[in-house]
Amino acid sequence: MQQAVGSEDADLPSSVFLDCHHRIAEVLNTSGMGEVIEKLTSEWEDLKTYEGHGSLDHLGRSDVSQILNIALWHEARG
Incomplete structure (x- = not known):
């Protein structure tokens, strides 16, 4: 780790x-949560890319429920 330039x-x-x-x-991988975390992380990254880089659309067209479900991991609990 200390071989990187500047480190x-x-x-x-x-x-x-x-x-x-x-x-x-x-523990997370054995329990299957690793896959859930990976899926939600991927969805969050996609959402930031395709929904205005993590910002709400100024015309009110953002799918706020999708943003909250992904951001708060609602799907993982449901």
Whole structure:
């Protein structure tokens, strides 16, 4: 990580933090939530691209319910 240009003096991440991150990722992937998160992240990125770069349409044509469903992960709970 310290071989990247400009990162020679950067502190390495905590090994405890990395271990915690790894364990949470394993739980999410094993439970199937990894796929849900990936789907919602992809939908959010598509929404930002095709719905005015994350902004509401100034003429009121934005699908606010879709924005809220994706942003608040309503579909994942439903």
